[in-house]
Amino acid sequence: VGPGASSLWKSKSTFTSFGVFFLQMGWGDLGVFGEPSKETPNLDQMASEGMLFLDFYTASPLCSPSRAALLTGRLPVRNGFYTTNAHARNAYTPQDIVGGIPDSELLLPELLKKAGYVNKIIGKWHLGHRPQFHPLKHGFDEWFGSPNCHFGPFDNRALPNIPVYRDWEMIGRYYEDFKIDHETGEANLTQIYLQEALDFISKQQASQQPFFLYWAIDATHAPVYASKCFLGTSQRGLYGDAVREIDDSVGKILKHLRQLGISENTFVFFTSDNGAALISAPKQGGSNGRFLCGKQTTFEGGMREPAIAWWPGHIPAGGVSHQLGSVMDLFTTSLSLAGLQPPGDRQIDGVDLLPAILQGKLIDRPIFYYRGNEMMAVRIGLYKAHYWTWSNSWEEYSKGIDFCPGQNVSGVTTHTQEEHTTLPLVFHLGRDPGEKYPLSFASDEYQRAMEQISFVAQQHKATMVPGEPQLNVCDKAVMNWSPPGCEKLGKCLTPPKSDPKKCFWPH
């Protein structure tokens, strides 16, 4: 990520970075991670040419906080992407959210800009849709995509359809100008996102500019969609069609880098923002392999992610790493590649993965599993200690909202928030990746594991300075009624009167 040299690699005339980061795809969705249909030949090939991370995590079991963490290198509880409206609640940025990414946060593209990078986000931003949160105010030079999830269809009365932006202004709205057929699942958006990526890369290569591309596509998020030529091609149904199209697109982007002769100057990382949303299964939900539960939970299914690093000529082909990694590490690692230091005036949670990627070293570091304002679990080595367990409330569960369909581990997948802070539940993730068999509290193994974990957890809690929570207040007036550019298109809508309220976060 930058023409500057780091001690770990020889600098090239141009050094470029391309980050693939897409949503709602689970650990088990790739052939290389054991998906039984094995329909991701391009991603599998990417892994065989690069390095596969088996123990890689997101920073939150859902979208907005983990995206904020990726771009800031900091836990959501630090960068403000959490709520204090209730204990241990997942919160994100729906249209009526008032908050967003604070100006005080330093985002990866802001820092890379100083090293001469051109930065583009393609796809879902999700760090706030009000003017002050616009990605071009936070370091990006270009944007094609939407500020929120493509939920819908909306009637443009109670809720406006989500806008699609090109840079500063909207160029249309979902369902109006960017169609998704709800009957068939057909939409050509991934093809548009692909073309945007190819064009941007070509342009940067032509002008010899180093670049950072954040490809944040959304085809595998409900409502799931795929282009016509991918519809019906997967054994897995529509969700699989979407995965195939993404796989095909990644293949085309990597091929493009090779054809332009810049693959050896381009560090590419593929991962996901949260585990597969099992609530959308089987029609629109992915797979977390044999891990427990999915999106919204701090079990492995909610936060362990597929992850592949690709950089021909630098990363040894076919590498497999057990390094504990986090999306926040992509912040620090990218800065390191660009020859930049991470900001020294704040706590950064990401670590520089280059020693693990280039030299096969294992860096000792913990993984913290947060749900909103609560540290639910900690992993060190192969041991994971749950300080709190919760899937969702009985009330939500009784409505059919099930984050662990077909799974039930007594005392673990609880429907009340269970506190285990004095005697955490500990699992050995090597023998028991599915988190089914807590270690006996009386065992020596438990004692040894907890000695290590307790120290790290206490340190972490004692030194934690939470940021101002951004996801507490909701107001229908702040929705995407009249985004910049709406006048030119005749697509401005009239907002209702402001009526700020505490957001309701049931999970």
Added chain:
Amino acid sequence: VGPGASSLWKSKSTFTSFGVFFLQMGWGDLGVFGEPSKETPNLDQMASEGMLFLDFYTASPLCSPSRAALLTGRLPVRNGFYTTNAHARNAYTPQDIVGGIPDSELLLPELLKKAGYVNKIIGKWHLGHRPQFHPLKHGFDEWFGSPNCHFGPFDNRALPNIPVYRDWEMIGRYYEDFKIDHETGEANLTQIYLQEALDFISKQQASQQPFFLYWAIDATHAPVYASKCFLGTSQRGLYGDAVREIDDSVGKILKHLRQLGISENTFVFFTSDNGAALISAPKQGGSNGRFLCGKQTTFEGGMREPAIAWWPGHIPAGGVSHQLGSVMDLFTTSLSLAGLQPPGDRQIDGVDLLPAILQGKLIDRPIFYYRGNEMMAVRIGLYKAHYWTWSNSWEEYSKGIDFCPGQNVSGVTTHTQEEHTTLPLVFHLGRDPGEKYPLSFASDEYQRAMEQISFVAQQHKATMVPGEPQLNVCDKAVMNWSPPGCEKLGKCLTPPKSDPKKCFWPH
């Protein structure tokens, strides 16, 4: 498997076959199938050099019947490896079983012998331990291994320790002469089995003899064991240590074939006799990936198996097949390779997989899931219809015997035998490999799937002629008290008086 020519491949001066077939390893136990520790580099390499089967099944959710099916090409209900003592019960060949493989069955080695093959079994036979069932009476020329599972320790009073045979005679007993340390799990048996395999291959190559090697090792069956240099090397604990040693051994055998210059003449198939025994998890049980339940059940976790075909120069490297396959196909496929016809006087359930393996064709064929004397389910294409569901009885379950730990799919993983013969539960295994979401009975998709399946199921049942059940009668007098050769070793024990009884099969 033979010097004769088939139309599908060019015959060589010697053509040899080597079948790896080992027990209790689940679909999800290999790195290439998504095991999170990814500790099977040799098997993964074997897959990348050969063909990976993603939809491959055993013929029974437990050991003896599926081994009988492998060697006869026939369902256990035909070859007699089932019980009628109770409905839909799993039965096998413990020491007190009176029955075994009937003389009327034609085993693969018996047939291959006619084409000049030398046949060896290394490891667990499990088709009956009384004299008339000895493997050398059923086509094998050599044997090194045991007739039954290596359960123990026994005190040689109530139960004799299991003997280990070399060819016709015992050469010792488990726990006495062949140690397994129950404290540490240490045993060097896999190394012995490996050396036996390497020596046999060398000998056959030296004498230019085509061979059939059935490597039926048992390190991953409880009590799980590994050699000293593999102990503690796996993230997964002792079970993983055993898997690593098997992986290493397979790598050494394949390397040996290459070094002898016969790899292009040797067809190798790797698979398992049943799904991972989740009842032994987490310490001694493997993984069935995201499939439902495990050994003893007719859910995917009980019967879908890892499967790799390897034959350099013939099978395209890196192939992936969705051909529905069965261990019984190895019978028919091996005969085809040897230029032999399957017996024409009986129903053979295995099909010749060579068109799928060599030409990438998909052969249309059903998979039948039996539990004892009952056809529990049928798969055609991606649809699986359950005519009966059962995990185990409430009584067994209440004792802590759980074949689906942490899993509970309402109306599916039932603890009573539930009949669905009039309206089967149907799953789409592409969208829903975990069998969690039965199709709606009212849907068009259900109707279309069942039209196809009903026809095949009715045909199958209407033409089924069950064999004489071999697993009905147990008698302590028939145990391995005085196996042939015991006199020389001073290891003969006195059997109790004969007292034949109906065997009790609770599952």
